[in-house]
Amino acid sequence: MAGLRDRQKADREKRILSAAVTLFKARGYHAVRLEDLADRADVSVGTVYNYYRTKGDILIATVALEVEEVLGMGRRLVADPPHGVAEALLALIYSYYDHSLEYLSKEMWRSAMALSIDAPETPNGLRYSALDRKLAAQVTDLIVRLQARGEVRPEIDPAAIGQLVFNNLNMMFLEFVKDDAMTLAQLRAAVADQTRPLARLIATEQS
Amino acid sequence: MAGLRDRQKADREKRILSAAVTLFKARGYHAVRLEDLADRADVSVGTVYNYYRTKGDILIATVALEVEEVLGMGRRLVADPPHGVAEALLALIYSYYDHSLEYLSKEMWRSAMALSIDAPETPNGLRYSALDRKLAAQVTDLIVRLQARGEVRPEIDPAAIGQLVFNNLNMMFLEFVKDDAMTLAQLRAAVADQTRPLARLIATEQS
DNA sequence: CTGCAAAATTGAACGCACTCAACTTTTTTC
DNA sequence: GAAAAAAGTTGAGTGCGTTCAATTTTGCAG
Secondary structure, three states, X not given: OOOHHHHHHHHHHHHHHHHHHHHHHHHOOOOOOHHHHHHHOOOOHHHHHHHOOOHHHHHHHHHHHHHHHHHHHHHHHHHOOOOOHHHHHHHHHHHHHHOOOOOOOXXXXXXXXXXXXXXXXOHHHHHHHXXXXXXXXHHHHHHXXXXXXXXXXXXXXXXXXXXXXXXXXXXXXXXXXXXXOOOHHHHHHHHHHHHHHHHHHHEOOOO | OOOHHHHHHXXXXXXXXXXXXXXXXXXXXXXXXXXXXXXXXXXXXXXXXXXXXXXXXXHHHHHHHHHHHHHHHHHHHXXXXXXXXXXHHXXXXXXXXXXXXXXXXXXXXXXXXXXXXXXXXXXXXXXXXHHHXXXXXHHHHHHHHHHHOOOEOOOOOHHHHHHHHHHHHHHHHHHHHHOOOOOHHHHHHHHHHHHHHHHHHHEOOOO
């Protein structure tokens, strides 16, 4: 099955991705030239293009690793969310935010987001958009769950409000990565200010 | 005062911007090479760089023209908004959307947004972000006005809800420009679905 | 009008992402 | 195990945004 060729292939791809994670985070996505990446992965520039379509493709691949992990955490949280609408929503949002800079720098996020906007039809852009959609769906899932529990009013449309909340948290994350001086604490505070009143409005009266 | 040099300078800058608007819209931002632009404006490539810092700078300049116009329309609407919270919010949002493709193609919007994210500290990015902030402030202004009229509950924080609404309309606009197949009607419908329930929630009871 | 300083223009040269024709390595065939 | 086929690697070449030293144009003093 896995002959020499397949092993070498897998090995090379791993080396390239690993070189990318290291170099992008250390020197910044833009500052890393493809030649640097190729050298560190012990392949030629041409070979890099055999595994990834563009430089941006490599970045998206590293970002995707991170987002997949975040989605996993979110799933666990949605399965058994904290009580209280604001508490549950913010717990999910914070779990997204808190892990966002673990493997990626702000500059990497910026470049990845820009890429997905500028070239939405490429494999890059499609993959990133798909992940975004999954995150939005997770917020909706959480609202559905809270509704089932009787904490959110039954007349609320979970998809519409879920998208609203996601769009807001995503935009605020964008502000965060655009501003190198902004801290995670500030991001959390800003989003809480926007999410809490909304949570109060969609919660069943009892508070 | 305005000697020959100044007149020529102003003339050249105008020619470059005009060439940019035409070519970008006709062939797409990415497809236009700086040489094409320079040729059409009857200047050399080097001269273009005397007036604009980068190719992206030129794009932002054209986008800024459009946004300034939209801000003007918004100001008039905020001065005397329609009655009803949902009606007023959607009137403002639709006025943004409906004029967005007058001078700019979806591709131009995508590139401009990507640019402002990827290089937020450049004159480009700063200018675009400033315009975004003005739009968000306008939504907040509208809510303040509706609150003064007694249509929005007094305990609502206009800045928080204004930002929430703006973030949502901006994100949905992003989805719109990312998807060449999406129509303005679809965009309006989607945003209405998200904005109406929120409007109902922040409105004073009387509906 | 002439000569000089300041300002603006120019296009060849550079850097870097990306391509592709020639070459090398692995697998398959007999 | 040799030879052909398939798959993969390579790095010099290409295109385009951007820079900058040389040149031209404009403004101004005497």
